Amino acid sequence: xxxxxxxxxxxxxxxxxxxxxxxxxxxxxxxxxxxxxxxxxxxxxxxxxxxxxxxxxxxxxxxxxxxxxxxxxxxxxxxxxxxxxxxxxxxxxxxxxxxxxxxxxxxxxxxxxxxxxxxxxxxxxxxxxxxxxxxxxxxxxxxxxxxxxxxxxxxxxxxxxxxxxxxxxxxxxxxxxxxxxxxxxxxxxxxxxxxxxxxxxxxxxxxxxxxxxxxxxxxxxxxxxxxxxxxxxxxxxxxxxxxxxxxxxxxxxxxxxxxxxxxxxxxxxxxxxxxxxxxxxxxxxxxxxxxxxxxxxxxxxxxxxxxxxxxxxxxx
Numbered sequence: 001x002x003x004x005x006x007x008x009x010x011x012x013x014x015x016x017x018x019x020x021x022x023x024x025x026x027x028x029x030x031x032x033x034x035x036x037x038x039x040x041x042x043x044x045x046x047x048x049x050x051x052x053x054x055x056x057x058x059x060x061x062x063x064x065x066x067x068x069x070x071x072x073x074x075x076x077x078x079x080x081x082x083x084x085x086x087x088x089x090x091x092x093x094x095x096x097x098x099x100x101x102x103x104x105x106x107x108x109x110x111x112x113x114x115x116x117x118x119x120x121x122x123x124x125x126x127x128x129x130x131x132x133x134x135x136x137x138x139x140x141x142x143x144x145x146x147x148x149x150x151x152x153x154x155x156x157x158x159x160x161x162x163x164x165x166x167x168x169x170x171x172x173x174x175x176x177x178x179x180x181x182x183x184x185x186x187x188x189x190x191x192x193x194x195x196x197x198x199x200x201x202x203x204x205x206x207x208x209x210x211x212x213x214x215x216x217x218x219x220x221x222x223x224x225x226x227x228x229x230x231x232x233x234x235x236x237x238x239x240x241x242x243x244x245x246x247x248x249x250x251x252x253x254x255x256x257x258x259x260x261x262x263x264x265x266x267x268x269x270x271x272x273x274x275x276x277x278x279x280x281x282x283x284x285x286x287x288x289x290x291x292x293x294x295x296x297x298x299x300x301x302x303x304x305x306x307x308x309x310x311x312x313x314x315x316x
Contacts, residue, residue, distance in 0.1 A: 041116045044171045048112040048164065055105030055160045062098035062153055066090070072153055080149035088211060088250060089142050089203060097139070101157060104132045108164060119173035126172075127188040129165040134192035136161040138199060209249040217308055221297065222254035224306045230286040233273055235261045238281040244294045 065072050066085070075081035084090065090097055111125035136158045143150055173179050205212015225232070232255050234241030245252045260273035260281065269278075276285060284291040286303050301308070 042171055044167050045112065045116050048115075048167050048171065049109060051160050051164050051167070052105050052109035052112055055157065055164075056102060056109060058153065058157055058160070059098045059102035059105060063096050063102055066096035066098055075151070075153070081151040081153065083149040084143050084147055084151040084154060087147050089139060089147070092199075092202070101132070104128060105160075108132070115171070119176055119179070122168070122171065122173055122179060123184060123187070126165075126168050126184065127191050129161070129168050130188035130192040131195050132161045133165040134196050135199065138196045142203075205250065210246065210252060212250050214250045218248050218251040218297070219254065220308060221301055221306055222248055222251040225286075225300065225304055226254060226256040228286075228304055230256055230284065230304055231272075231276075232257045232282060232284055233260055233276065233278045234282040235259065235265070237261070237265050240294050241282045244282045247294075247297050 062072060071077060071082060072085065075085060077086070092100055108125060108128050111121050111128065114121040115125060140154065140158050143154060172181075172184070178184075201207060202211055232244070234244065234257060236259060245255070245257075248255060258270060258272050260270045260278055261267060262270055276283075280292040282292070282294065284295055284300070284303075286300075287305075289303070291303065295303075300306075
């Protein structure tokens, strides 16, 4: 082959390279564009985010009023809403149930936002939404069938939680094999059932008697102590005071308790504690007599003239 032919062959080969590279680049760009479109915002994303933010606003308000001892608007102490908000189902692990709802909605808002660009976030969002909706169903059922009262705020949260779950089910990234129904549903459903069952056991008093139903004897004794003028002086940081309260289990809120350090351990004392010269916690004052330390339930009944019988309560 002559030198001229070799040069001509090189030019012909070189002419093919730019065209092939252009076509390959176009295929890559097209593939990337397809991936981008598949991972872009879904028409339901704005609705999901709006519902999550609405849930955050609602539960933030309910948490605020619960922590500051107020009643939500249009929710008086004697109203059905007030009964629900003051029931033993309104707190969980010492904090308002609304606070746990706030955490749930905040986490969902975060996951929904990530879902716009990361379809893999859908599975976790579905799990959280399933748990939230299941808990909402449980608490709403308790409200209707046990407390026999309804709360408008709770019903709004119930609607938001279930709407989030339904929209997330519709929002499923069907193009991803790992999000097939057979693979996606067992985890969220199992988690929801497990959480609701744990809540049922908790409010049955299995883990914490104070969260369970009231025992008639302890309830009657606590009411008798309060109505007879007895006083139970203590401090929130006092371990013995917590032991005394634990003896009354779910009826603890009925005790005539006086907090002596409302301004902190080193703050000003409650005037009632100063007037009664309270130096030891806890201290009971019953019929003018002082009883320092933890007093057993039986002794409290005897000292206050309380007697329990099958027919009810009789005060001597």
